[in-house]
Amino acid sequence: MSPILELQNLQKHYANQKAVDNVSFSIQQGSIFGLLGPNGAGKTTLLRMITGIFFPDNGNIILDGKPFDPLNDILKIGYMPEERGLYKKMKIGEQALYLAQLKGLTKAEAMDKIKYWFQKLEMETWWNKKVEDLSKGMSQKLQFVITVLHQPKLIILDEPFSGLDPVNANLIKDEIFSLAQQGSTIIFSTHRMEQVEEICDHIVLMNLGKKILDGSVANIKQQFKQHTFSIQLGQLPNNLLAESFTVQNQQQNKLTVKINPGYNSNAVLQHFLQQECLIESFNEVLPSLNDIFIQLVHNSHSTTRAFQIA
Amino acid sequence: MNKIVTIAQREFLSRVQKKTFLLTTILLPLIIFVFYGMIIYFSIKSTENFRIAVADKANIFEGKLNGKDNVSFVFVPNETPESLKAKVVDKTYEGYVYIPEHFSLQKRDSLKLVSGKTVGLITRENIQKVLNNTLEEKRLLSSMQISKSQLDSMQQEQQIAFATVDGVGNDDAKVGVSFAMGYASGFLIYIILFIYGTMVMRGVMEEKTNRIAEVIISSVKPFQLMMGKIIGIGTVGLLQFCIWITLMIGLNLLLPLLFPQFAEQMASQPIQPAGAQAINAVKSSGLIGTFLSGAESINMGMIVACFIFYFLGGYLLYSSLFAAVGSAVNEDPQDAQSLLLPITMPIIFAIVIMTKAVNDPTSGIALFGSLFPLTSPIVMMARIPFGVPETVPYWQLIVSMLLLVLGFIGTTWLSGKIYRVGILMYGKKPTWKEMWKWAFRRN
Numbered sequence: 001m002s003p004i005l006e007l008q009n010l011q012k013h014y015a016n017q018k019a020v021d022n023v024s025f026s027i028q029q030g031s032i033f034g035l036l037g038p039n040g041a042g043k044t045t046l047l048r049m050i051t052g053i054f055f056p057d058n059g060n061i062i063l064d065g066k067p068f069d070p071l072n073d074i075l076k077i078g079y080m081p082e083e084r085g086l087y088k089k090m091k092i093g094e095q096a097l098y099l100a101q102l103k104g105l106t107k108a109e110a111m112d113k114i115k116y117w118f119q120k121l122e123m124e125t126w127w128n129k130k131v132e133d134l135s136k137g138m139s140q141k142l143q144f145v146i147t148v149l150h151q152p153k154l155i156i157l158d159e160p161f162s163g164l165d166p167v168n169a170n171l172i173k174d175e176i177f178s179l180a181q182q183g184s185t186i187i188f189s190t191h192r193m194e195q196v197e198e199i200c201d202h203i204v205l206m207n208l209g210k211k212i213l214d215g216s217v218a219n220i221k222q223q224f225k226q227h228t229f230s231i232q233l234g235q236l237p238n239n240l241l242a243e244s245f246t247v248q249n250q251q252q253n254k255l256t257v258k259i260n261p262g263y264n265s266n267a268v269l270q271h272f273l274q275q276e277c278l279i280e281s282f283n284e285v286l287p288s289l290n291d292i293f294i295q296l297v298h299n300s301h302s303t304t305r306a307f308q309i310a
Numbered sequence: 311m312n313k314i315v316t317i318a319q320r321e322f323l324s325r326v327q328k329k330t331f332l333l334t335t336i337l338l339p340l341i342i343f344v345f346y347g348m349i350i351y352f353s354i355k356s357t358e359n360f361r362i363a364v365a366d367k368a369n370i371f372e373g374k375l376n377g378k379d380n381v382s383f384v385f386v387p388n389e390t391p392e393s394l395k396a397k398v399v400d401k402t403y404e405g406y407v408y409i410p411e412h413f414s415l416q417k418r419d420s421l422k423l424v425s426g427k428t429v430g431l432i433t434r435e436n437i438q439k440v441l442n443n444t445l446e447e448k449r450l451l452s453s454m455q456i457s458k459s460q461l462d463s464m465q466q467e468q469q470i471a472f473a474t475v476d477g478v479g480n481d482d483a484k485v486g487v488s489f490a491m492g493y494a495s496g497f498l499i500y501i502i503l504f505i506y507g508t509m510v511m512r513g514v515m516e517e518k519t520n521r522i523a524e525v526i527i528s529s530v531k532p533f534q535l536m537m538g539k540i541i542g543i544g545t546v547g548l549l550q551f552c553i554w555i556t557l558m559i560g561l562n563l564l565l566p567l568l569f570p571q572f573a574e575q576m577a578s579q580p581i582q583p584a585g586a587q588a589i590n591a592v593k594s595s596g597l598i599g600t601f602l603s604g605a606e607s608i609n610m611g612m613i614v615a616c617f618i619f620y621f622l623g624g625y626l627l628y629s630s631l632f633a634a635v636g637s638a639v640n641e642d643p644q645d646a647q648s649l650l651l652p653i654t655m656p657i658i659f660a661i662v663i664m665t666k667a668v669n670d671p672t673s674g675i676a677l678f679g680s681l682f683p684l685t686s687p688i689v690m691m692a693r694i695p696f697g698v699p700e701t702v703p704y705w706q707l708i709v710s711m712l713l714l715v716l717g718f719i720g721t722t723w724l725s726g727k728i729y730r731v732g733i734l735m736y737g738k739k740p741t742w743k744e745m746w747k748w749a750f751r752r753n
Contacts, residue, residue, distance in 0.1 A: 015747070048734075051528045052528070053524070053527050053528060053734070071531075074528075074529055077528070079525075079528040080525075081524040081525060081528065083521045083524055083734075083736060084521050084522070084524065084525055085520040085521030085522045085525070086520065086522055086525075087324075087516075087517075087520060087522060088520060089324070090324065098316070098320055099525065099526070099529070101316050102313055102316060102317070102526060102529040102530050103529045104313075104529075143525075146525070
């Protein structure tokens with residue numbers, strides 16, 4: 001399958017810093033893609049270039065096989081920025097209609113789609129309410145509807161769950177999955193790692209404007225695994241010392257062991273079997289994305305920098 | 311282009327459908343109307359009548375004193391001060407003047423008016439005028455031994471006509487009306503620039519603080535958003551003005567019905583629809599009647615056409631600057647204040663030039679002010695009523711209009727660049743240096 005979006009050596013400089021420095025990656029159609037990074041890593045700048053708000057200083061953006069044309073490709077993209085809001089005094093129905101028309105839909109098309117989404121997310125009764133009457137979660141839902149209303153091929157969500165309660169967060173999450181199944185591609189920018197692990201197929205980690213990690217979630221975890229296993233035993237053996245592993249942690253009958261170089265997991269099992277211990281469970285401990293994230297970002301000695309433009 | 315229209319539509323409708331729009335648009339002229347109605351009513355009604363009993367024992371006034379406004383005189387030759395006092399107390403008269411037999415004109419004996427209560431300033435002045443004028447006339451007649459008609463003809467003022475060398479007459483009435491109209495239309499443009507300029511600025515600030523700007527910017531170009539807003543609010547302004555003018559014309563036609571005395575004055579001056587606005591302007595400066603003849607000698611069509619051009623040009627020029635300021639500041643309105651200063655300065659400068667220009671519409675400073683695009687909407691509108699092409703030659707008008715068009719293209723371009731960066735910036739207030747960089751950065 002061809003990638004829906006391809007970034008080639010993308011660069012954006014501000015007066016005194018490189019906000020995005022030579023970033024390249026590609027996103028497959030129908031995937032859920034996570035763009036991660038600490039505050040000030042350049043995520044928002046990168047997204048603004050993908051949505052046509054900023055022009056890159058250098059590099060190319062290929063959307064759907066063709067160079068990205070900000071004016072005409074608007075309909076292909078749905079962008080929910082991190083700094084988002086709505087007209088407080090405007091009625092919700094009118095607001096959705098207005099924003100859909102700005103995307104380029106005709107009034108009739110927009111009406112059909114608004115009705116569909118409002119029904120789906122049980123928002124029909126909201127039509128004549130004003131945004132200022134909505135709770136934060138409700139307006140977030142509305143914001144999501146506005147973003148996906150025009151059936152964009154590429155949906156970009158910047159921190160979509162901030163301020164949502166678990167019920168609404170799950171609701172939106174399910175919608176994201178079903179949109180991906182229908183063939184939309186979703187770019188998901190966040191610094192909440194547990195959500196990324198749950199949702200994303202593929203991630204890119206950025207720091208200080210550079211890409212420092214790129215791959216599928218499973219691969220990355222394999223890549224960063226520490227060869228540690230957790231073992232639950234029926235009873236502790238007499239001898240916990242072996243050449244094949246080192247015990248890192250012991251909680252009653254539960255051990256966390258790190259396999260020494262040159263051995264594999266079978267050697268560990270053998271050791272306990274030989275001592276006639278009952279092995280209740282044995283599984284590999286993979287690092288969480290959170291650990292990897294902190295490890296990588298910490299190693300690069302970065303302190304978060306403020307987003308600045310002038 | 312289509313999107314600009316969609317945005318302008320929303321800006322227009324969201325303002326027109328508000329209750330406050332109806333209130334300010336309909337109520338404001340009504341309040342002004344009631345206000346002027348009351349002024350006129352009270353000036354006609356004036357104060358209550360003031361009857362003065364004159365016991366003229368010396369027969370100085372020979373039984374004749376003309377009343378003035380609310381003051382009237384009644385001769386009561388047979389009364390004494392005591393009986394007059396009693397009559398003032400029981401309110402037959404409001405006051406009395408007792409002139410004893412030995413009173414002499416030449417010796418300048420003083421007269422004394424005794425009244426029931428303190429006499430108001432205007433009434434006092436009326437009484438003084440009548441008595442002094444009459445006494446002065448009597449003194450002149452008695453010392454010069456001439457007849458009343460000889461005296462009248464001597465005192466008559468000579469008519470002096472004013473004309474320019476190219477033969478165009480400009481009588482007092484016309485200059486007066488030009489002055490009033492110039493002042494009024496210059497001031498009106500000044501008010502428009504401020505009202506609708508700040509409206510644009512607040513609209514932009516609202517979008518920024520509501521954080522909707524980036525949502526919209528991802529579907530339309532920032533320039534489209536800015537222009538849509540400017541055009542939408544400009545249309546609101548035009549609509550509001552049309553309603554005001556219609557209302558004022560309507561109410562002015564109503565005025566004579568409510569005040570019949572006033573109608574007599576107006577009857578001799580037929581109102582033309584185009585001229586009604588001007589008449590209104592003149593009336594509001596309190597110079598009724600006298601100027602109505604002058605108003606007809608002015609090219610009203612030209613003034614209205616120029617007014618609309620300078621209104622739109624000035625609005626477009628300044629509103630984009632206001633939009634740029636709105637995009638640069640955050641929640642704090644105080645920040646807007648300090649950034650607004652460089653924008654308000656040329657407007658205030660224009661008002662200063664305008665006050666000079668209405669007095670001397672051909673002076674160098676007036677010419678400069680009416681060509682320089684930042685001041686021309688106000689200053690040129692102050693000069694145009696003095697006559698095109700007599701006072702403002704065609705070339706000046708054309709150059710001024712061209713410069714204004716270039717000016718607003720320039721400011722819109724500049725503001726567009728500041729706006730594009732500012733609308734997405736949160737956090738601290740930018741400095742002038744930063745805004746300058748935004749404006750002149752490539753792409």
